[in-house]
Amino acid sequence: xxxxxxxxxxxxxxxxxxxxxxxxxxxxxxxxxxxxxxxxxxxxxxxxxxxxxxxxxxxxxxxxxxxxxxxxxxxxxxxxxxxxxxxxxxxxxxxxxxxxxxxxxxxxxxxxxxxxxxxxxxxxxxxxxxxxxxxxxxxxxxxxxxxxxxxxxxxxxxxxxxxxxxxxxxxxxxxxxxxxxxxxxxxxxxxxxxxxxxxxxxxxxxxxxxxxxxxxxxxxxxxxxxxxxxxxxxxxxxxxxxxxxxxxxxxxxxxxxxxxxxxxxxxxxxxxxxxxxxxxxxxxxxxxxxxxxxxxxxxxxxxxxxxxxxxxxxxxxxxxxxxxxxxxxxxxxxxxxxxxxxxxxxxxxxxxxxxxxxxxxxxxxxxxxxxxxxxxxxx
Amino acid sequence: xxxxxxxxxxxxxxxxxxxxxxxxxxxxxxxxxxxxxxxxxxxxxxxxxxxxxxxxxxxxxxxxxxxxxxxxxxxxxxxxxxxxxxxxxxxxxxxxxxxxxxxxxxxxxxxxxxxxxxxxxxxxxxxxxxxxxxxxxxxxxxxxxxxxxxxxxxxxxxxxxxxxxxxxxxxxxxxxxxxxxxxxxxxxxxxxxxxxxxxxxxxxxxxxxxxxxxxxxxxxxxxxxxxxxxxxxxxxxxxxxxxxxxxxxxxxxxxxxxx
Numbered sequence: 209x210x211x212x213x214x215x216x217x218x219x220x221x222x223x224x225x226x227x228x229x230x231x232x233x234x235x236x237x238x239x240x241x242x243x244x245x246x247x248x249x250x251x252x253x254x255x256x257x258x259x260x261x262x263x264x265x266x267x268x269x270x271x272x273x274x275x276x277x278x279x280x281x282x283x284x285x286x287x288x289x290x291x292x293x294x295x296x297x298x299x300x301x302x303x304x305x306x307x308x309x310x311x312x313x314x315x316x317x318x319x320x321x322x323x324x325x326x327x328x329x330x331x332x333x334x335x336x337x338x339x340x341x342x343x344x345x346x347x348x349x350x351x352x353x354x355x356x357x358x359x360x361x362x363x364x365x366x367x368x369x370x371x372x373x374x375x376x377x378x379x380x381x382x383x384x385x386x387x388x389x390x391x392x393x394x395x396x397x398x399x400x401x402x403x404x405x406x407x408x409x410x411x412x413x414x415x416x417x418x419x420x421x422x423x424x425x426x427x428x429x430x431x432x433x434x435x436x437x438x439x440x441x442x443x444x445x446x447x448x449x450x451x452x453x454x455x456x457x458x459x460x461x462x463x464x465x466x467x468x469x470x471x472x473x474x475x476x477x478x479x480x481x482x483x484x485x486x487x488x489x490x491x492x493x494x495x496x497x498x499x500x501x502x503x504x505x506x507x508x509x510x511x512x513x514x515x516x517x518x519x520x521x522x523x524x525x526x527x528x529x530x531x532x533x534x535x536x537x538x539x540x541x542x543x544x545x546x547x548x549x550x551x552x553x554x555x556x557x558x559x560x561x562x563x564x565x566x567x568x569x570x571x572x573x574x575x576x577x578x579x580x581x582x583x584x585x586x587x
Numbered sequence: 588x589x590x591x592x593x594x595x596x597x598x599x600x601x602x603x604x605x606x607x608x609x610x611x612x613x614x615x616x617x618x619x620x621x622x623x624x625x626x627x628x629x630x631x632x633x634x635x636x637x638x639x640x641x642x643x644x645x646x647x648x649x650x651x652x653x654x655x656x657x658x659x660x661x662x663x664x665x666x667x668x669x670x671x672x673x674x675x676x677x678x679x680x681x682x683x684x685x686x687x688x689x690x691x692x693x694x695x696x697x698x699x700x701x702x703x704x705x706x707x708x709x710x711x712x713x714x715x716x717x718x719x720x721x722x723x724x725x726x727x728x729x730x731x732x733x734x735x736x737x738x739x740x741x742x743x744x745x746x747x748x749x750x751x752x753x754x755x756x757x758x759x760x761x762x763x764x765x766x767x768x769x770x771x772x773x774x775x776x777x778x779x780x781x782x783x784x785x786x787x788x789x790x791x792x793x794x795x796x797x798x799x800x801x802x803x804x805x806x807x808x809x810x811x812x813x814x815x816x817x818x819x820x821x822x823x824x825x826x827x828x829x830x831x832x833x834x835x836x837x838x839x840x841x842x843x844x845x846x
Binding site: 265 | 677
């Protein structure tokens, strides 16, 4: 069987479906991962990313459909570690074994010399702790060890499941550059993450899934232009809800889409800024703010996956824990009664640290102290 | 394809680089030898208190293996941990991603661990025998006596098979805790107790440990024990059937289930 120069490094999923009993983890997923680029695999927690990764590696058997690497199911790939390297779980090592011995046992499986073990330990920067038990490793060191294991066989196809989890900023930058370099050498690099912000910087191509289904399969540039929507933020004077209603009606009448943010500001799409100003002037409403806003990739991603988030956080009511808020110490967050669900943003995925700034930007009140006496917008 | 020699080499690296290997195997050796020695010394000093029937059927070889009931538990732990830690640590995914041929992986792994367990089992068996005989004084037997060498070699085989059986069970259950939770009470309590209960012992004598232990007897029905309807090698054969069934089960589970 002859394969094209590209074909033997390509990951291809066709109608991939995985059910665990009644729960469908992945449904009818079809995509291709091409060599020479970093392909980001995005989705909220529980979207089916890891399940898909495990199916690619033949660890889980698909209920329906198939996934191949270079045309062959992974379990039939000859000398798999020399073709495909993978980081699935940073903690998937025997804690009592040293980093070097862990890698050595993997190297021996595919006839990789021990010299190469020391080499990759140097590449990931673990040479100083090579003979320490991996039990004492931090999550970041574990990730580095996992990456070392993936690089061991100098494979042409690389899979990384959440490689930046637990890494420090220096480590994140290192992983980013490593991915890019591996791709520029013509390898296939498939990286999963739940952090859009990270993928925006690393990946060239994006495969986005939510609830196990394909949401997008396009280049990062296309993703931005398709999914980012510009809007204007309009704020009327505080304590004048009637003028806000008036302006809202006038804008809607002019064909704009108007949504109310939790703090009472309006999000207006579909009208240019000067026109909004004119309409405000025409309806005799003063404006405290009229600002252009460009949705970040993070927001575009969150909007896309909003309906597909499995684990959504609720406001911590602390029922029965506090009688009344302590003056000066009350956590402002818990006093915001409701975050409008139809709004523009979803809460950041649990565990998302890089997502926080974007979310805070989208919803300034979430972080700002709320005045409990102020009547909240019913929407 | 990861070849069998490569898997064997890799598994040898894995098994020699965790401290649980040394601890469990050393415990199997020391517990068996020490408890056997203590009981042999006890037999010698209280020999005259035994009933005439027991004195007539006293089996010095079996006496020197009396610590194995306890020592085999360390072998069980060794066998369970060899397989179970792959699952508890998640290493199994790394291993299977590197060796997609699951049969090669499993049997390579079990082969290495079993050879090691057999080697330690043999050393244990011989050490327990010679130390036990030295302590039995005038009641001793010698390695050259009839069937004694068979019993001593059999003791080593028994230890190896117990370890292999534990590995196979752990492969089926995919968990160290669950496997230990079943195997330890079974070998230490259930099997021992049932073997002493009148009606239940007709069934219990076909349990792997009860059947396999028959090979260590030189005097049939030693120490007033009841007759069993199989000989020493048949007994070991019964144990071997248990092991093979467990292995088939473990292989089927590994082959079919998601890692």
